Structure formats: C-alpha cells, structure tokens
Amino acid sequence: MSAGGGGLGTPRALPSSGPRALRDMPHPLAASSSEEAASELTPSPDLLLPRSFADKDLSLPNGTPVDTSSPASSSSLLNRLQLDDDLDGETRDLFVTVDDPKKHICTMETYITYRVTTKTTRAEFDLPEYSIRRRYQDFDWLRNKLEESQPTHLIPPLPEKFVMKGVVDRFSEEFVETRRKALDKFLKRIADHPVLSFNEHFNVFLTAKDLNAYKKQGMALLSKMGESVKYVTGGYKLRSRPLEFAAIGDYLDTFVLKLGTVDRIAQRIIKEELEYLVELREYGPVYSTWGGLEVELAEPLEGVSACIGNCCTALEELSDDMTEDFLPVLREYILYSESMKNVLKKRDQVQAEYEAKLEAVALKKEDRPKVPAEVEKCQDRVECFNADLKADMERWQNNKRQDFRQLLTGMADKNIQYYEKVLP
Numbered sequence: 001m002s003a004g005g006g007g008l009g010t011p012r013a014l015p016s017s018g019p020r021a022l023r024d025m026p027h028p029l030a031a032s033s034s035e036e037a038a039s040e041l042t043p044s045p046d047l048l049l050p051r052s053f054a055d056k057d058l059s060l061p062n063g064t065p066v067d068t069s070s071p072a073s074s075s076s077l078l079n080r081l082q083l084d085d086d087l088d089g090e091t092r093d094l095f096v097t098v099d100d101p102k103k104h105i106c107t108m109e110t111y112i113t114y115r116v117t118t119k120t121t122r123a124e125f126d127l128p129e130y131s132i133r134r135r136y137q138d139f140d141w142l143r144n145k146l147e148e149s150q151p152t153h154l155i156p157p158l159p160e161k162f163v164m165k166g167v168v169d170r171f172s173e174e175f176v177e178t179r180r181k182a183l184d185k186f187l188k189r190i191a192d193h194p195v196l197s198f199n200e201h202f203n204v205f206l207t208a209k210d211l212n213a214y215k216k217q218g219m220a221l222l223s224k225m226g227e228s229v230k231y232v233t234g235g236y237k238l239r240s241r242p243l244e245f246a247a248i249g250d251y252l253d254t255f256v257l258k259l260g261t262v263d264r265i266a267q268r269i270i271k272e273e274l275e276y277l278v279e280l281r282e283y284g285p286v287y288s289t290w291g292g293l294e295v296e297l298a299e300p301l302e303g304v305s306a307c308i309g310n311c312c313t314a315l316e317e318l319s320d321d322m323t324e325d326f327l328p329v330l331r332e333y334i335l336y337s338e339s340m341k342n343v344l345k346k347r348d349q350v351q352a353e354y355e356a357k358l359e360a361v362a363l364k365k366e367d368r369p370k371v372p373a374e375v376e377k378c379q380d381r382v383e384c385f386n387a388d389l390k391a392d393m394e395r396w397q398n399n400k401r402q403d404f405r406q407l408l409t410g411m412a413d414k415n416i417q418y419y420e421k422v423l424p
Contacts, residue, residue: 001101005194020226029317052098053419071112072416074113082220085339092191092192093120093121094118094119094122094197095119095120095191096116096117096118096184096187096190096206097116098114098115098180098183098184098187099114099180099184100114101114101176101177101179101180102114102117102133107230110171111135111136112135112136112170112171112176112179113131113133113134114134114135115131115133115136116130116131116132116133116134116187116205116206117129117130117131118130118257119208124198124203125203125206126207127207130206132136132206132207134211136158136161136179137185138184138205138211139158139183139187140158140161141205141211142201142202142205143155143156143158143186145199146190146196146199146201146202149199149200150196150345151346152343152384152388152389153193153195153196153343153388153392154336154339154343154349154389154392154395154396155196156186156189156190156258156336156339156386157186157330157332157336157338157339158182158183158186159178159179159182159328159332159334160331160335174323177324178324181328182328182332183355185332185408189213189399195388223227238349238351238355239355240350241344241348241351242386245344245347245389248340248344248393249341249344252337252340252341252344255333256334256337256338257339259330259334259337260334262330263327263330263334266326266327267327268331269322270323270327272320273318273319274319277315277319278310280311280312282418284305284308284309284312285305286305287301287302287304287305288301288302288305291305307424310421310422311422314417314418314421314422315418315422317414318414318418319417321414322411325407325411326407326411327409329403329404329407331392333400333403336396340392340393340396343389343392344389346385347382347385347386347389350378350382350385351382351385354378354379354382355373357372357378358375360417361375
C-alpha cells in the first residue's frame with residue numbers, strides 16, 4: 001500500500017504471519033510433503049504489548065518462508081521508527097491544530113465551526129501554512145473517507161456527536177471546549193501516522209476552502225482495497241482467526257469491559273461530588289448568619305464558613321478536572337477499541353474471502369501450473385491487513401501507555417492539590 005498515494009493503489013503483499021488457520025488446506029503452490037507443513041503458532045506472552053509479533057519465524061500458506069525482522073510494509077517500518085516515547089517533535093513535518101470555535105446562527109440551523117491550522121514542509125502541499133474553518137460534519141466526512149480508502153488501518157475515533165443528549169447543552173462553552181480538544185487530538189493522531197497523514201482526503205480536508213465540492217464526489221475515489229473489503233464473498237464463515245489476532249480480540253474485549261467499569265464509576269463519583277457541592281454551598285453561609293447573631297462566636301463561626309467556602313472552590317476545581325480531562329480520555333479509548341474491533345472484522349472478511357477462493361481452487365481436479373491471479377491478490381490483501389493491523393496495534397499500545405501514564409499521574413496530582421487546599 002502506497003503511503004503517498006492515499007491508499008488508492010493496488011495493495012501489495014506484506015510480510016506477516018499470514019492466515020495460519022489455513023495450514024490444513026492445500027495451497028496449489030504448497031509442497032505435498034507433511035514435513036513442510038507450518039508449525040503450530042503459539043501466542044506470545046507479550047501479546048498485551050505486542051512487540052513480539054514480528055519476532056517469529058513464519059511462512060506464507062504457499063510454504064514460502066518470511067523474514068519478519070525487517071517489515072516491508074511502509075506502515076510497519078515507519079511505525080517502528082516513530083514508536084519512541086521521546087520522539088523529537090522537530091523530526092515531524094506536519095503540524096495541525098484545532099482552535100477558535102465560533103457559533104454560526106442561520107435560518108435553518110445553528111452550528112459551531114473550528115479553525116484548523118496546518119503548518120508543513122511536505123512537497124504534497126502547495127503552501128507551507130493553511131488556515132480553514134470546519135464543522136463537526138466535515139470531520140465526520142474525513143473519518144468516513146479514511147475508513148473507505150485505508151481499510152487496513154486503525155482510524156482514530158471522533159468524539160460522539162451527541163453526548164448525554166437532552167442533558168448537555170452542545171453550545172455551552174464547556175461542551176464546545178471539550179469537543180475542540182477531542183477534534184484537535186483526532187487530527188494530530190492522523191497527522192502523526194506515517195500512512196494516514198499522506199492520504200489525499202486528509203490533504204483536501206486541511207487545504208480546501210470549500211469542502212462541499214469534494215463531498216459530492218461520493219464514492220468515486222474509493223480504493224480498490226476498500227471495495228474488495230466491502231463486497232466480500234457472502235455466506236462463507238471464517239474458519240478461525242490466527243492466534244495472535246484472536247488474542248488481540250480477547251484483549252480488546254477485556255480492555256473495553258474494564259474501561260467501561262472505570263468510566264461508570266468515575267461518572268458516579270463526579271455526580272455525587274456535584275450533589276455534595278450543592279449541599280456544601282448551602283452549608284457555609286449558615287455559619288456566617290449564625291456569627292451575626294452570636295458576637296462572642298463570630299470569629300470562629302466566620303472561620304468555619306470561610307473553610308467551607310475554600311472546600312467548595314477546591315471540590316469544584318477537582319470535579320471540573322475529572323469532567324474535562326479524565327472522562328474524555330476514557331471515552332476516547334473505548335471508542336478506539338471499537339474501531340480496532342471493526343478493523344479486525346474487516347481482516348476476518350478478507351481472510352474468509354481468501355479461504356473461499358483457495359478452497360474452490362483446491363477442489364478442482366485439473367492440475368494448474370500456478371495459482372490464479374485472483375487468489376494471489378486475495379492473499380496479498382490478507383498479508384497487507386495482517387502487517388498494517390499489527391503495526392497500528394503496536395502504535396496504539398504505545399500511545400495508550402503514554403496517555404494513561406499522563407492521565408493517571410495528572411489526576412493523582414490534582415487529588416493531592418485538592419487535599420492540600422482543604423487542609424485547615
């Protein structure tokens with residue numbers, strides 16, 4: 001898959017473990033001797049942090065050995081080059097920010113637009129800097145286009161269009177700012193990706209003054225890879241996932257379950273804190289009123305009132321930090337996990353198509369000098385999916401470690417500051 005072409009070229013074979021579940025199905029090019037059968041694939045103990053995916057001696061279904069120590073996939077290689085926690089920002093050549101939200105009131109609708117500023121030295125851009133305005137539905141268009149044209153890659157999630165519908169005012173300053181941060185992170189994740197950042201739809205999104213003209217093109221620019229994923233052989237059930245991808249699926253299920261529990265508990269804590277804050281704000285003035293009636297006790301009563309007021313301020317700040325910084329990250333990674341599951345399903349669809357075609361060829365009696373081209377292309381798509389999915393999973397795990405390290409240490413600091421503020 002060409003990085004610079006936005007995923008519009010024909011996919012090429014990429015080194016990977018391949019669909020190992022097909023080891024019992026005779027490949028037309030495979031040797032007949034049982035000694036050449038692939039050995040059983042065992043899951044890596046480091047699957048939760050899948051750094052060992054490429055460290056196995058593997059072979060393709062046709063018996064060809066694969067050297068995975070140096071990935072041929074552009075996405076795999078570039079991902080490895082950019083996986084350091086201490087990646088120097090100066091090595092990047094594309095910077096995108098989302099800021100300056102503005103409310104637009106029209107006859108038919110009211111909506112918010114955000115300024116998207118791009119600075120780059122890439123040759124694909126005509127200018128070194130761009131500044132355009134986009135609304136939420138434009139970001140949604142971009143994500144849909146990335147999913148269509150780059151089906152083998154993990155596309156970062158967008159913030160949900162409606163959060164707590166009927167409860168949250170989507171035009172409030174707090175909601176708009178939370179969404180702005182999420183949209184900014186969405187574009188930054190794409191800009192930092194070694195394949196997605198070169199997608200032509202992303203280029204259009206960052207540079208076009210009028211995006212509507214491109215939206216009308218519809219599916220005209222859909223890649224051949226996307227079409228093949230969308231229209232797979234119907235009715236054929238996948239035999240089994242390779243163990244490493246089954247392990248990824250199991251990990252994602254557990255991760256979403258645990259993160260969902262943390263999210264629900266955190267929301268309940270915030271709700272109880274806000275209810276407590278309402279009571280506390282009514283509680284403090286009582287002591288001030290009392291102090292006015294008791295001259296001898298005026299000073300200590302005023303002190304208690306001031307202390308309660310200080311507690312109110314500190315608790316409000318802590319609740320705001322939880323709402324604005326903690327919950328959005330939890331929700332983003334829940335959505336991120338769902339996106340990864342969708343890519344896994346697409347990979348399974350392509351493998352199912354490959355199995356169906358391979359089985360059809362194997363059942364034919366006549367000898368064939370070589371594998372039909374459509375079977376080889378389908379195998380290439382499976383290998384492309386395997387390599388890109390593992391590279392993106394590795395990148396996602398790295399980002400997750402950094403994000404949660406920063407999130408949890410930050411919230412620990414906020415709680416420490418809270419208790420320091422409420423000390424008498």
